[in-house]
Structure formats: C-alpha cells, structure tokens
Amino acid sequence: MDTTGARSTLVVLFGGQSAEHDVSCVTAAHVLRAADPQKYRTVPIAIDRNGQWHSPQLPQLASGGTDPATLPDHLEATGASSSPSAINALAQSSDVVVMPLIHGPLGEDGTVQGLLELLDLPYVGSGVLASAVAMDKGVAKTVFAQSGIPQVRHITLREDAVSPSSLESVALEIGLPMFVKPANMGSSVGVTKAHNFEELQQAARHAAEYDEWLVFEEAVVAREIEVAVIGNRLPRASVAGEITPGNEFYDYEDKYVTDSAALTIPATLTAAQSDEVRALAIRAYEALHCEGMARVDFFFEENGRGFLCNEINTIPGFTPISMYPKMWAASGLEYSALIDELVMHARERYARRKRNTQH
Ligand SMILES: Nc1ncnc2c1ncn2[C@@H]1O[C@H](COP(=O)(O)OP(=O)(O)O)[C@@H](O)[C@H]1O
Ligand SMILES: [Mg+2]
Incomplete structure (x- = not known):
C-alpha cells in the first residue's frame, strides 16, 4: 500500500531500436535506482530492439517497497508484452511524468515526444520540434x-544528389580529409573520416545506408x-x-x-x-x-x-x-x-503549454 500519498508516478521509457539500446537500458536502471522513493512511484516501460513495448516485471518496484540496492545494474527490455497505448492507462492517474530516455532515431527525434503530446502527458526534455531538429x-x-x-564548414546533400561530380565539388569546397555523416543518427554510427576521394565515395555510400540525407564536414x-x-x-x-x-x-x-x-x-x-x-x-x-x-x-x-x-x-x-x-x-x-529538477521542468512546460491550448 502506498502510505506516502503525495508520491507522483515517474514513467521511465527506455530501450529503443537504435544502436544505443544498451546504453539506454543501463541509464534506466540507474534512474530507477536514484529516483527518490519518497517522491516517486517508478514505472519502467521498455521498447525492445524490434520496437515492441514491454512492461518489465520488477516486483520490488510494483510493490512500492523499493529497495534501490536490489535493482539490477542493467535492465532488460523484455517482459509482459504491451503496446504504446499501455502508457495511456497511466495518463488516467494523476501526477504522472514520463522520462523518455531512448537515444537516437525513434526516441530522441521527436517521435516519442509526439506520442506523449497526443497522450497529453508531461515528459522530461525537449518537445517535438527541438527533438527533431x-x-x-x-x-x-x-x-x-x-x-x-x-560551426565547421559543411554541405548537406540528399542521397540522390550524390554522384562522382557532386562529390568532386564537395571535395573542392570542403577539402580532404573530411567527415561524412548520416544526418539522422547517433553514437557515431555511419560516420566516417574520408582521407581521399576513394574513401569519400565509400563514406557517402556507407552514410546513405543510415539516412537519405548526408552531411559532409571539414575535418577539424x-x-x-x-x-x-x-x-x-x-x-x-x-x-x-x-x-x-x-x-x-x-x-x-x-x-x-x-x-x-x-x-x-x-x-x-x-x-x-x-x-x-x-x-x-x-x-x-x-x-x-x-x-x-x-x-x-x-x-x-x-x-x-x-x-x-x-x-x-x-x-x-x-x-x-x-x-x-x-x-x-x-x-x-x-x-x-538532477532527476527532481528535470521532473520540475517537465511539469512547468506541460502547465505552460496547457494554458496556451485552452482558448
Ligand atoms: N568535422 C569534424 N572534425 C573532426 N572530428 C569530427 C568531426 N565530426 C565528427 N568528428 C568526430 O566524430 C565523432 C562523432 O561525430 P558526431 O558528429 O558527434 O556524431 P554522433 O552524433 O554520432 O555523436 C565526434 O565526437 C568527433 O570525435
Ligand atoms: Mg557526438
């Protein structure tokens, strides 16, 4: 039984389909452990590598009698299968804040933030626009x-504009060596330092495996x-x-x-x-x-x-x-x-935006 009464629910959303899945699982374990049990009832929700949503069974969390020492260092994004709408059930309880801690595409890029906006839930971090940009x-x-x-000198091209002649121009304008990156990625995935024209062509092909937009930058x-x-x-x-x-x-x-x-x-x-x-x-x-x-x-x-x-x-x-x-x-x-302060900012942002949408 929850005897503290005033505790709010902190939903930790973690895992995700990006290369940083494991980092996110480690993060979630630490946030769940560090969140003050006097202040928060914590609810972990995981997205596995295939994009399936789960509610990991953590009996010590579910009972409310959280002993931080018994939490694992590294959560697994597995458990009872649920769906994005599972989080909606939580929206019914009052004083919920979601902490999305999923890195990279389909997590950090505004998609999860858009879902949380539609569910009318306060969440930690930037909104849809800032996340996507x-x-x-x-x-x-x-x-x-x-x-x-x-910032460094750079050129952005869509993959269909990449050709030997456009790469010649990029090399002329930016110079070699240069960094080639997929526009939407993280963890240095798809990022290559090209030292010559041959490598530049390979680097562009490699980056295009991850995104249709490529960024070419001078190597500083x-x-x-x-x-x-x-x-x-x-x-x-x-x-x-x-x-x-x-x-x-x-x-x-x-x-x-x-x-x-x-x-x-x-x-x-x-x-x-x-x-x-x-x-x-x-x-x-x-x-x-x-x-x-x-x-x-x-x-x-x-x-x-x-x-x-x-x-x-x-x-x-x-x-x-x-x-x-x-x-x-x-x-x-x-x-x-730090967690307390982030939760406070999530609430402030939610309340402020609520005022703007109530006409
Ligand atoms: N223009 C550059 N000049 C020199 N080093 C770079 C440049 N761009 C990236 N790097 C190196 O590559 C790493 C990863 O690139 P970054 O743009 O930060 O991608 P990610 O979003 O994957 O972290 C940087 O931390 C840095 O070490
Ligand atoms: Mg970086």
Whole structure:
C-alpha cells in the first residue's frame, strides 16, 4: 500500500531500436535506482530492439517497497508484452511524468515526444520540434547558421544528389580529409573520416545506408568540449567537460566498446574560455528551442576559430558515468537532485503549454 500519498508516478521509457539500446537500458536502471522513493512511484516501460513495448516485471518496484540496492545494474527490455497505448492507462492517474530516455532515431527525434503530446502527458526534455531538429545534423546546422552560432564548414546533400561530380565539388569546397555523416543518427554510427576521394565515395555510400540525407564536414583538428544545459525559459549551463578520444575520432567503439576515451571535468580552459563556451551552449540550446535538458558538443580550435558547435543531444547519455550527469555533479547538482529538477521542468512546460491550448 502506498502510505506516502503525495508520491507522483515517474514513467521511465527506455530501450529503443537504435544502436544505443544498451546504453539506454543501463541509464534506466540507474534512474530507477536514484529516483527518490519518497517522491516517486517508478514505472519502467521498455521498447525492445524490434520496437515492441514491454512492461518489465520488477516486483520490488510494483510493490512500492523499493529497495534501490536490489535493482539490477542493467535492465532488460523484455517482459509482459504491451503496446504504446499501455502508457495511456497511466495518463488516467494523476501526477504522472514520463522520462523518455531512448537515444537516437525513434526516441530522441521527436517521435516519442509526439506520442506523449497526443497522450497529453508531461515528459522530461525537449518537445517535438527541438527533438527533431537537433536529431537532424543538416537542419540543425542551418538553424545554427541563421542564429550566428559558429560551426565547421559543411554541405548537406540528399542521397540522390550524390554522384562522382557532386562529390568532386564537395571535395573542392570542403577539402580532404573530411567527415561524412548520416544526418539522422547517433553514437557515431555511419560516420566516417574520408582521407581521399576513394574513401569519400565509400563514406557517402556507407552514410546513405543510415539516412537519405548526408552531411559532409571539414575535418577539424580540435579539442572536444561539451556543456550540459538544463531548464526551460531560463536555461543554465554546467561547467564544461572535455573528451579526449582514444581512437582517431570518438567513434562507436570508443564510446561503447573499448571505453578508451578520457573525460576531464571541468575541462582545462581559462575562465574567459569557459564563460564563452557556456554562453554559446545556451545560445545553441535556445536557437533550437530546446527545453528540459540537452548536452551541447563543441570542437575547440584553440589556435584558430575557437569554439565551433558540433551538435546538440536532446537525450544525452544518462548513466552516472555519462558526461551529462557528471558535468552537473561537478557543478553541484547530484544525480537524484538532477532527476527532481528535470521532473520540475517537465511539469512547468506541460502547465505552460496547457494554458496556451485552452482558448
Ligand atoms: N568535422 C569534424 N572534425 C573532426 N572530428 C569530427 C568531426 N565530426 C565528427 N568528428 C568526430 O566524430 C565523432 C562523432 O561525430 P558526431 O558528429 O558527434 O556524431 P554522433 O552524433 O554520432 O555523436 C565526434 O565526437 C568527433 O570525435
Ligand atoms: Mg557526438
């Protein structure tokens, strides 16, 4: 029996069909463990690799007598089969907040957010527009350019416009080596550094396996600096962090297999550099209309153009060893307080938008 009365229901939506499925499962286990049981009744809902929805059976959660120590480190996205509408049943209970923690396409790209809007549920993080724009590296760059956010030179092409002659022009304009990326992806999947024309053609074919839109970027020699941002109308920036890739670049293997990248928090920057990158992170966040949370990633060309915005992740990695929570911890906001604050922003956004739709 729930004796606390005032607890709200926190639905943790995790798993998903992207390459970051496993990361999301680890994240969910940690969020469920860290959410204060005095404040929340937690409900995990998983999407498996095939897109099937499940309600994992966690007896210790269902009974309400949660002992965080008994939770597994890594949830499995399996269990009693349900459907997206299962989440709708929860909408009937009052004071529900959903925390969508699914990375990549069909999770971070506005699709899940659209479903939650239709179900009239408050949820953590950005809405449909910001999620979709941030997920699309090509469109995000267009919006950044319009907002005067510095970034690397780039060209976006649809796959049917890719030909030996268009690639010749891209190579002339951008120069080699260059990075080729599918516009909508994550985890460095489909990203290749092309050193010559032959590799450029292969890289374009490879990226086109993941998305019909391709982004070609000059390869910069730069440090990689990240900033965590939180909030709605008045977003705040964390201290900056730095990633030093273990491989030639911060690729999938480096992120999830060998774990060889070094993280430095706070990043070694002067006070002025740190102020600059944190202010830029907020500008980039606002340019894309982000809300709730996002991690803003930069290249830092120390002896050149300075900070160049690479991308915004609206559902950043959220395990305790991920950059987003670590940068907040280093800024004085611990993991479970971070969850509380994100839930608060989800409620604020929901209530504000409710006012706008009630005419
Ligand atoms: N233009 C670039 N110049 C230099 N390195 C890059 C460039 N673009 C990407 N990289 C490297 O590749 C990694 C993955 O690229 P990124 O655009 O961040 O894709 P993802 O969304 O998959 O994280 C970056 O962290 C960085 O190490
Ligand atoms: Mg990245």
